[in-house]
Amino acid sequence: MTAVAQAPTPVDTTAPTKNRARPRTATEWILLIAAILGALAIVFPMLLLLLNAFKSPADYANSGPLQLPEKLDLTGIRTFWETQNFPRALWNSVFISTMVSLIAVVVSVLNSFAIGIGRVRGRTWIVLIFLMANLVPQEMLFDPLFKLYDKIGLLSNPWSVILTFVVIQSAFGTYLLSSLLGTFPKEILEAASVDGATRGRVLRSVIVPILRPTLSVLMVFFFIWTWNEFLLPLAFLNTSDSLTVPLLLEQLNGERQTDTTTLIAGTLISVIPTIIFFLIFQRTLTRGITAGAVK
Amino acid sequence: MTSLAPRTRPRRTDEPARIPQRDSSKLGYWLYLIPGTLLVGLVIFYPIVRNVRLSFFHWRGGRAEEHFAGLDNWIALASDHEFIQSFKNIFLVIIAMVIVPTLLGLIIAALLFDVVGRRFGARLSSFLRATYYLPQILPIAVAGVMFSWILKPNSDGVLNQFLSVITGSTVEVNWLGGQYSTAMASVMVLMIWIQLGYPVVIFMAALQRVDPQLYEAAELDGANWYQRFRAITLPMIQPEVFVVALTTTIAALKVFAPVFILTNGGPSKSTYVPSYYAYEEFIRGTDKGYAATIASAITLVVVVVAIIFIRVQNRAERKEA
Numbered sequence: 001m002t003a004v005a006q007a008p009t010p011v012d013t014t015a016p017t018k019n020r021a022r023p024r025t026a027t028e029w030i031l032l033i034a035a036i037l038g039a040l041a042i043v044f045p046m047l048l049l050l051l052n053a054f055k056s057p058a059d060y061a062n063s064g065p066l067q068l069p070e071k072l073d074l075t076g077i078r079t080f081w082e083t084q085n086f087p088r089a090l091w092n093s094v095f096i097s098t099m100v101s102l103i104a105v106v107v108s109v110l111n112s113f114a115i116g117i118g119r120v121r122g123r124t125w126i127v128l129i130f131l132m133a134n135l136v137p138q139e140m141l142f143d144p145l146f147k148l149y150d151k152i153g154l155l156s157n158p159w160s161v162i163l164t165f166v167v168i169q170s171a172f173g174t175y176l177l178s179s180l181l182g183t184f185p186k187e188i189l190e191a192a193s194v195d196g197a198t199r200g201r202v203l204r205s206v207i208v209p210i211l212r213p214t215l216s217v218l219m220v221f222f223f224i225w226t227w228n229e230f231l232l233p234l235a236f237l238n239t240s241d242s243l244t245v246p247l248l249l250e251q252l253n254g255e256r257q258t259d260t261t262t263l264i265a266g267t268l269i270s271v272i273p274t275i276i277f278f279l280i281f282q283r284t285l286t287r288g289i290t291a292g293a294v295k
Numbered sequence: 296m297t298s299l300a301p302r303t304r305p306r307r308t309d310e311p312a313r314i315p316q317r318d319s320s321k322l323g324y325w326l327y328l329i330p331g332t333l334l335v336g337l338v339i340f341y342p343i344v345r346n347v348r349l350s351f352f353h354w355r356g357g358r359a360e361e362h363f364a365g366l367d368n369w370i371a372l373a374s375d376h377e378f379i380q381s382f383k384n385i386f387l388v389i390i391a392m393v394i395v396p397t398l399l400g401l402i403i404a405a406l407l408f409d410v411v412g413r414r415f416g417a418r419l420s421s422f423l424r425a426t427y428y429l430p431q432i433l434p435i436a437v438a439g440v441m442f443s444w445i446l447k448p449n450s451d452g453v454l455n456q457f458l459s460v461i462t463g464s465t466v467e468v469n470w471l472g473g474q475y476s477t478a479m480a481s482v483m484v485l486m487i488w489i490q491l492g493y494p495v496v497i498f499m500a501a502l503q504r505v506d507p508q509l510y511e512a513a514e515l516d517g518a519n520w521y522q523r524f525r526a527i528t529l530p531m532i533q534p535e536v537f538v539v540a541l542t543t544t545i546a547a548l549k550v551f552a553p554v555f556i557l558t559n560g561g562p563s564k565s566t567y568v569p570s571y572y573a574y575e576e577f578i579r580g581t582d583k584g585y586a587a588t589i590a591s592a593i594t595l596v597v598v599v600v601a602i603i604f605i606r607v608q609n610r611a612e613r614k615e616a
Contacts, residue, residue, distance in 0.1 A: 024414055031410045038403060039426040042488065045441050046429075048453060064460065065453040111331040118324025130331065133339045135597050137549040139573040140590040143583065144342035167338040170331065199323055228434040230552045231574070246436030250556065253440045260451070264444060270437045278432055282425055 046271060052261070053077065053268040060261050076261035077269070080252075083262070086269060088241060089248040093227055093273075096158050096244065100165045101222035105215050107166060108173025113203050115174070116181025117189070127178055133171035142235040149236060160236040161244075165229065169222040180214065181207070220281045227274075245270050343594070349587035356583045368588035378589065381567040384479065385548060388568060391483035392490050392547040397539055399487075400494025403427065405524060407495070408502045424499055428492035435489065439556030442485050446470040446557075471558050475565040478558045482566060485553050494539045501532035537611075541604045548597050569593045 052065055056073035063070070080086070111130060115123045145164060146155070154160040184207070192202045208215070233244050243251065249270045252258055350368050352361040372378055412420035430438060445453040448469035458466040470477045505527065513523045529536075551570040558566045560575065567575075570593060576586035 028410055028414050031406055032415055035403065035406050035411055035423055039423045042427055042430060042491070045438075045445060045488075048445065049441060064456050066457070066460075107331050107334065110327045114324040114327040118327070120324050120328070126328070130335055132343075132598075133335055135545065135594070135601055136339060136343065137570050137573070137590065137593045137597065138551070139570050139577065139586075140346055140594050141339070141342045142574075143577050143586070144345040145338065148337075148341070163334070164338050167334045171335075174331065203327075224432050228432070228436075230434070230436050231555075246434040249434075249440050250436045253443065253556075260444070263440065267437060267440050267444070271433065274433050274437070278425075278429065 049264055049268045049271065053265045055261060057259060057261050060264075076259070076265035079259065079262045080266040080269060084248055084252060084266065085240065086245075086248065086266075089243050089245050090273065092158060092237075092242060093244040093246075096161050096165075096233075097223045097226040099158075099162045100169060100226040101219040103162070104166045104169040104173055104222050105219050107170040108177050108218065109203070109208065109211070109215070111170065111174040112177035112181050113207065115178040117184060117207070119182075123178070127175055130171045130174045133168045134175075138231045142232055145232075146235055154236075156237055156239040156242045158237075158242065161226075161229075161233050164232055164236070165222075165226045169225060173218050173222070176218070177211070177214070180211070184210075220277075224274075224277060224281075227277075245273065346587040347591050349584050350591045352584045353582050354584045355581060361584070364584060368582075368585050369592075371585065372588050372592060377564055377567055377572060378569070378592075380565065381569045381572045384566060384568050385550075387479060387483060388486065388547045388550050389544060391486040392550065393540060393543045395487050396490040396543065397494050397536065399491060400498055400539070401529075401536075403491070403495050404498035404502060405528060408499050409520070424495060427495045430489045431492045433489075435552040436556060438485065438489060439553060442481070442488075443471065443557055446481055448472060472562050474562060478562060478566050482553050482557050485557060486550070489553075490543065493543070497535050497539055498532055501535040502528065505531045537604075537608055541601070541608075544604070545597055545601060548593065548600060569596075 048065055051068065052060060053076055054072045054074070055063065055069040056075050059070050059073065114120050115126055120126065141164070145160075149155050149157075149160040154163075188206060188210075189202060192206045197205065227244075228246065229244075230246055230250075233247055234250070237243055237247060249266055252263060252266050349361075351364055351366070353364045353367070354361045407420045407423055411423060447453070447455070448471070449467050450456065450459065450465060452470070454470065455466045455468060458468075468477065470481050472478070509527050510523055513527060518526065549570055550568055551574065554560060554566055554568050554571045555574070560567045560571050569589060573586055573589040573593065576589060577583060580586050
């Protein structure tokens with residue numbers, strides 16, 4: 001967790017140093033404790049997982065959820081690992097999310113190049129049409145798409161999910177990049193054009209390099225959003241080989257004979273990849289969420 | 296390839312950036328829209344057209360024949376008790392996904408920024424902000440399984456055991472399956488838990504835009520914290536409040552997974568939300584035409600709400616300008 005704490009934030013610059021000279025009041029200490037208690041309440045369920053994932057089934061049955069395990073016991077984790085093909089699910093999730101984030105960024109760039117730089121006619125409406133992908137509830141999509149993918153043999157194939165989420169994620173990308181490119185400095189474009197660059201060349205060698213920071217934020221977002229998706233993957237991925245991490249856990253949860261410690265261990269293991277992204281991308285993430293908020 | 300110099304064109308000063316063209320047509324730009332348009336047509340508009348059409352038919356699914364139903368499905372929907380119940384639940388979902396997180400988010404963001412960030416150090420405040428944000432990136436299926444473990448009925452459940460220890464007597468509440476009030480409350484708690492970090496992060500970023508001198512001036516004038524919050528903070532971060540309200544309201548109208556994972560719509564369909572109802576009808580119902588009607592109705596509501604929001608925002612912006 002240290003990586004999170006060490007990430008520098010712009011808050012540094014706004015904190016006037018002279019404020020610190022005055023001693024902290026009792027109220028301020030109380031407010032700090034309130035903020036910390038709130039944060040503890042947020043991580044509390046995850047701490048409970050950690051506390052209980054390493055108990056043996058007998059230990060779990062006899063002790064309260066808040067008690068420390070008698071000794072570190074890996075039964076739950078071993079059972080989860082042996083009965084479930086977690087590495088396969090992990091690979092499926094990584095493959096799907098990576099493909100979606102790469103392709104969706106390319107599609108967003110192409111769309112927004114035409115809309116933001118090309119200023120094609122009716123662009124407001126075109127953006128709205130792309131945004132429909134974000135507005136439509138997924139129940140509207142799943143039955144027709146299920147039949148479509150069934151017909152072309154894509155069911156239980158990761159590409160059914162990839163294709164679908166490329167469209168859904170690139171809606172946000174198109175919206176964000178179009179408004180960004182709408183204010184792109186024209187001097188740069190003119191200079192490139194004077195040098196004889198074609199449109200495709202300008203896009204590749206001028207616009208994409210300048211947009212790179214934003215594009216990497218978008219990619220991180222598309223990755224995590226796709227990783228967390230539930231309903232459409234549930235509909236399209238039906239074989240045990242094609243499950244993603246959330247689907248695997250949900251399936252385990254639905255099985256009656258699942259032992260509680262196995263379920264807790266599985267949940268804990270499913271949380272780990274998320275925590276890892278979070279530590280890696282913490283700074284990109286917080287920069288990214290605010291990128292979309294206000295132009 | 297022949298002329299490198301841009302053609303001279305009459306140009307207005309507010310004209311946006313544009314690559315000077317060799318030919319005056321913009322046809323070339325349309326080519327870049329082809330992949331995106333094909334994809335959105337296939338994945339979004341083909342299903343929309345199919346489902347809206349299907350909403351005027353009765354269809355058992357599979358190889359059964361479709362029977363034209365006119366407005367039957369839509370009329371039935373208007374008096375469908377389960378559908379109305381599911382829309383009533385949406386108001387509770389809006390409380391849990393929009394109102395509570397936005398209000399709490401304002402308070403926490405101000406607390407982290409004003410008090411923790413300025414008086415106890417930026418590192419601590421950014422660490423706490425990250426903690427509040429963590430549930431946002433946790434797969435909802437994982438969060439749901441975690442909560443249903445905590446809320447298990449009988450003496451097995453974490454929460455029940457916890458309450459037993461506090462009260463000293465055995466507590467065996469069937470939180471999710473027992474009755475509507477505890478089931479819906481559990482779903483709402485999960486939603487608040489997931490949603491809270493989003494406004495916190497957005498509002499804290501917004502607060503950084505506010506000129507600290509404004510606060511210092513207000514402080515010198517003897518304004519207390521609440522007065523500063525109302526007179527400076529709130530008006531300054533209003534655009535962000537708006538964006539949060541818009542995006543979370545749309546998410547609330549479409550909500551599905553928390554209900555699916557925690558309660559499966561139960562007990563006895565009382566925690567249905569519209570999306571869950573549509574899903575159930577598609578999977579288990581006998582008339583896919585009716586399921587398509589529910590899904591179309593949700594889509595309609597979402598689009599109308601989005602348009603209203605955007606109009607209100609545009610009007611507010613124009614007033615400011």
